[in-house]
Amino acid sequence: MSDDLRDLYQEVILDHGRHPRNKHTLEHASHLAHGENPLCGDKLIVYVKLSPDNVIEEVSFEGQGCAISTASASLMTEVMVGKSLAEAEKLFGNFHALATGEGETDITGLEDDMDRLEVLAGVRDYPVRVKCATLAWHTLSAALHDQQKVSTE
Amino acid sequence: MTVIDRTYPIEQIRADFPILSKSFKGKPLVYLDSTASAMKPSQVINEESRVYEEEYANIHRGVYYLSAKATERYEQSRKTVQKFLGAKHAREIIFTRNTTESINLVASSYGRKFLREGDEIVITGLEHHSNIVPWQFLVEEKGVVLKVVPVEEDGSISLEKYAALLTPRTKIVAAAHISNVLGTILPVAEMIRLAHDVGAKVLLDGAQAVMHQAVDVQELDIDFYAFSGHKLYGPTGIGVLYGKEELLNAMPPYQGGGDMIASVSFEKTTYAPLPAKFEAGTPAIAQAAGLAAAVDYVTSIGLDRIRAHEDELLAYATTRLNQLEGLRIIGTATKKAAVVSFVLDYAHPHDIAQIFDSAGVSIRAGHHCAQPLMTHFKIPATARASFGMYNTKAEIDALVAAVRKVEEMFR
Numbered sequence: 001m002s003d004d005l006r007d008l009y010q011e012v013i014l015d016h017g018r019h020p021r022n023k024h025t026l027e028h029a030s031h032l033a034h035g036e037n038p039l040c041g042d043k044l045i046v047y048v049k050l051s052p053d054n055v056i057e058e059v060s061f062e063g064q065g066c067a068i069s070t071a072s073a074s075l076m077t078e079v080m081v082g083k084s085l086a087e088a089e090k091l092f093g094n095f096h097a098l099a100t101g102e103g104e105t106d107i108t109g110l111e112d113d114m115d116r117l118e119v120l121a122g123v124r125d126y127p128v129r130v131k132c133a134t135l136a137w138h139t140l141s142a143a144l145h146d147q148q149k150v151s152t153e
Numbered sequence: 154m155t156v157i158d159r160t161y162p163i164e165q166i167r168a169d170f171p172i173l174s175k176s177f178k179g180k181p182l183v184y185l186d187s188t189a190s191a192m193k194p195s196q197v198i199n200e201e202s203r204v205y206e207e208e209y210a211n212i213h214r215g216v217y218y219l220s221a222k223a224t225e226r227y228e229q230s231r232k233t234v235q236k237f238l239g240a241k242h243a244r245e246i247i248f249t250r251n252t253t254e255s256i257n258l259v260a261s262s263y264g265r266k267f268l269r270e271g272d273e274i275v276i277t278g279l280e281h282h283s284n285i286v287p288w289q290f291l292v293e294e295k296g297v298v299l300k301v302v303p304v305e306e307d308g309s310i311s312l313e314k315y316a317a318l319l320t321p322r323t324k325i326v327a328a329a330h331i332s333n334v335l336g337t338i339l340p341v342a343e344m345i346r347l348a349h350d351v352g353a354k355v356l357l358d359g360a361q362a363v364m365h366q367a368v369d370v371q372e373l374d375i376d377f378y379a380f381s382g383h384k385l386y387g388p389t390g391i392g393v394l395y396g397k398e399e400l401l402n403a404m405p406p407y408q409g410g411g412d413m414i415a416s417v418s419f420e421k422t423t424y425a426p427l428p429a430k431f432e433a434g435t436p437a438i439a440q441a442a443g444l445a446a447a448v449d450y451v452t453s454i455g456l457d458r459i460r461a462h463e464d465e466l467l468a469y470a471t472t473r474l475n476q477l478e479g480l481r482i483i484g485t486a487t488k489k490a491a492v493v494s495f496v497l498d499y500a501h502p503h504d505i506a507q508i509f510d511s512a513g514v515s516i517r518a519g520h521h522c523a524q525p526l527m528t529h530f531k532i533p534a535t536a537r538a539s540f541g542m543y544n545t546k547a548e549i550d551a552l553v554a555a556v557r558k559v560e561e562m563f564r
């Protein structure tokens with residue numbers, strides 16, 4: 001297999017794509033939003049449970065998507081746990097920068113999370129796939145901002 | 154049983170398409186996405202450049218030599234298309250931008266003038282968005298009712314279910330001639346007869362049909378027929394609407410502007426006769442010539458032979474793909490054109506297309522502008538390989554090898 005393809009489909013991505021973590025509904029979700037990538041028809045729902053002091057206690061997702069979008073959603077549900085709203089916002093910004101190769105980055109305090117997410121940096125070279133990687137993140141952001149729907153078009 | 158045409162000039166045809174001999178990222182091109190848009194032979198490319206180099210000017214109203222020449226070529230292209238579709242008059246051929254615009258023209262002009270609240274439009278469940286959305290405008294604007302013929306499990310359309318939806322209130326039947334996702338060839342002759350029995354007019358979306366088989370609008374008694382130049386090995390930016398003369402004459406203009414008028418004053422404007430009434434503004438002049446060159450090209454090879462070649466490719470691809478475990482072909486109607494949509498139970502279509510790309514095989518993955526059809530089959534998307542006049546069995550072997558590569562990675 002060509003190396004650039006290996007950059008895109010790293011083992012971690014294939015693993016999370018095959019066995020996504022936290023892929024289920026969340027009974028006591030405080031927030032949720034629907035995301036859609038109209039380009040490929042992929043749809044997902046992201047559920048969040050915030051604690052009374054606005055810390056993310058749990059994140060889960062449901063839906064169908066390619067390996068990249070599923071792995072990205074799966075990794076997101078793991079790194080977001082325990083984050084305050086401000087930290088979640090900052091992580092979203094940094095992930096967006098990682099996936100697109102554009103934008104400001106300040107990863108202070110988020111070094112470990114960004115390390116884990118680095119496997120998704122390969123999408124940068126595939127502009128069509130950036131949307132696959134960011135769909136779950138945009139949807140989480142919409143959920144936290146109390147928007148019901150988001151589309152990555 | 155198709156008889157194998159050993160004289161099909163595949164080598165010559167491939168040599169006519171300059172892009173087919175190019176390599177991309179170090180790999181020869183295996184282009185299996187002609188359904189989205191077809192490649193162009195030199196005959197088309199050269200004709201378009203020739204117009205720009207030798208006889209280009211704006212058409213109509215020009216007194217000078219070049220404008221007259223350009224006008225002549227433009228009208229000659231119309232005659233080429235007239236003959237291609239078997240239309241009675243050249244003025245029944247309207248040049249548009251593409252299939253989408255052709256359908257919008259009918260929905261907007263015919264629909265607005267002749268449809269009333271409670272009238273019914275019948276479409277099928279396998280339509281491209283461009284044959285759904287323009288009719289939905291009429292639902293919103295006029296309170297027209299949109300009825301949808303359900304798609305069968307194999308991707309075919311049942312004539313009984315179709316007939317059951319027709320009523321005296323059915324004013325328009327709008328259907329794909331051939332499905333861009335499933336390849337299904339619809340039973341259009343019977344559909345037209347049944348529609349005419351209740352007094353409905355029929356628009357066929359021929360975007361996927363004209364390059365696969367000969368169409369005779371008079372023999373089929375078609376009211377409106379739409380197609381795009383770019384899927385027929387012709388240029389982008391030019392499409393065709395065929396309409397029966399009496400229908401087009403009864404319809405109001407679609408857009409206002411230059412070229413579509415007889416005379417204009419601030420009090421009253423009278424419209425030009427056909428076809429100018431529907432061709433407001435400067436049209437795609439060189440592209441019309443390119444489209445005519447494309448029609449000449451496919452007819453010189455012969456649509457029957459092209460069809461036989463593609464049928465052979467389709468049969469070969471279907472057999473080879475069916476041997477692969479975990480692969481399911483979506484669309485298995487007995488009457489089918491050279492389109493194969495499939496899903497793998499271990500990989501998403503998007504990932505399939507990505508791995509294919511790294512193997513130099515260009516296919517499409519997605520909903521193919523037919524989201525209701527995806528919903529019907531309960532899948533988000535399909536991977537789709539489609540075959541044109543220039544494809545070969547070796548390219549299907551490359552397709553199968555690419556599936557194995559996906560299998561290696563994802564299974």
Ligand SMILES: Cc1ncc(COP(=O)(O)O)c(C=O)c1O
Pocket residue numbers: 188189251252253254281283284329331332333358360361381522
């Ligand atoms: C069946 C069908 N109808 C309509 C269209 C729209 O064609 P265009 O984009 O050229 O207007 C397509 C193109 O994919 C098609 O396959």
